[in-house]
Amino acid sequence: MRRDPLIIGGGPAGCAAAITLARAGHRPTLLERTTGPTDKVCGDFLSLDTILHARSFRVDPAALGAAPIGRVRLIHRDRVAETELPFPAFGLSRRTLDAALLNRARDAGAIVRTGQTVRRLTRDGDAWTIEIAGQDAMSAETVFLATGKHDLRGHARVWTGQGAVGLKTYLTLAPESARKLEGATELTLFPGGYAGMQCVENGRVVLCIAVQQTAFLRYGGAWTGLTEAIGRHSPRFAAMLSGSHPLLHRPLAVAGVPYGYQARPGGLFRLGDQAAVIPSLTGDGMAIALHSGQHAAEAWLANQVASTYQRTLALTLAPQMRLAGWLHRAGISAVVQAASVPLMRFFPALPRLAATRTRLPNPIRPTPIGPPPDPSRPSGRSSPHWAR
Ligand SMILES: Cc1cc2nc3c(=O)[nH]c(=O)nc-3n(C[C@H](O)[C@H](O)[C@H](O)COP(=O)(O)OP(=O)(O)OC[C@H]3O[C@@H](n4cnc5c(N)ncnc54)[C@H](O)[C@@H]3O)c2cc1C
Secondary structure (H helix, E strand, O other), X not given: OOOOOEEEOOXXXXXXXXXXXXXXXXXXXXXXXXXXXXXXXXXXXXXXXXXXXXHHOOOOOHHHOOEEEEEEEEEXXXXXXXXEEEEEEEEOOHHHHHHHHHHXXXXXXXXXXXXXXXXXXXXXXXXXXXXXXXXXXXXXXXXXXXXXXXXXXXXXXXXXXXXXXXXXXEEEOOHHHHHHHOOEEEEEEEOOEEEEEEEOHHHXXXXXXXXXXXXXXXXXXXXXXXXXXXXXXXXXXXXXXXXXXXXXXXXXXEEXXXXXXXXXXXXXXXXXXXXXXXXXXXXXXXHHXXXXXXXXXXXHHOOOOHHHHHHHHHHHHHHHHHHHHHHHHHHHOHHHHHHHHHHHHHOOHHHHHXXXXXXXXXXXXXXXXXXXXXXXXXXXXXXXXXXX
């Protein structure tokens, strides 16, 4: 008899694992440090794989009010190129999505304990000891590490390279800008990084920026200096933000994002960002998180050891990680940035190809609830199942 796994972290990866295990009749315990719905640094772009995975867990982004996205716009200085996405997508805040997934894990039968911050994880013979702030320690035979962007002491992700800084806020735009943004995701390129903007539920707009750490410091190391610099570089960006109102008291930020990291096989089941960190411009991090959570649970149910799961996952993700890494480096290089908009205008199929190739290759397709989206309708608006 094996004891049910303990999951640390209640983001998409931890929830996917909890739901999959609970559906198979187990009662995993999930520890999440926050006490309720929280905003997270993320562009809130839900790719088709994310949508299908979420729906297979009975979390329907459309029913949660997600904003449909069918087009992608690339902006450099005053140049703009636009093309249709090769798949339907959504904009949905992480506060809403993660809360729905956590509720689903609870409903499925997982023991969800919120407000529990794991401080330390140590191996003691065949068991793990989990130290929790202000609580008694727990022990577990199997641990699923799903703490996302935050490393646990003693189990930090091994990675070399220059980390990026991720920043995010929500806004309401002036009516003209809001109208322009509807149905599209906009990526503005600037020296050292890119800024993504799109609608989410309730008429709000998310602005999320990924910037190399050194460039961020050059911009003054603060949100205002950074957004003003992007606005000076791209008049379109400044015009979009003119008359906007921030909805968060303070922008959210995370430093040292290890783009390109992939976990090596070890004694822990590492899920989501603890398994692989795909560059944000692909908008596929949540799909990887949900896929890896489900995959880890299925591996454990099939009696596989952690290192086998990790090796299989790394192989599955390798092609998309390689291409995404290349696109990320190109996306922040001044030369490629300058060429990117004319290139996209002349070859609109290129960004569509890049978007397709940076998805999960041959993913274990979850069975969607209800009819699947119609790929011939990228905006998804005319399909009642994908409309709001
Ligand atoms: C700038 C930026 C933009 C991005 N934009 C997109 C996008 O548009 N679309 C997309 O698909 N992906 C995007 N991503 C990637 C995406 O955010 C991640 O891949 C995804 O959140 C990973 O999910 P996760 O469950 O592994 O981790 P997380 O979502 O980070 O969840 C981890 C959970 O663990 C909890 N936790 C952490 N430490 C502890 C602890 N010690 N004890 C208990 N609980 C703990 C946290 O509170 C959190 O709830 C972006 C990433 C960045 C940096």
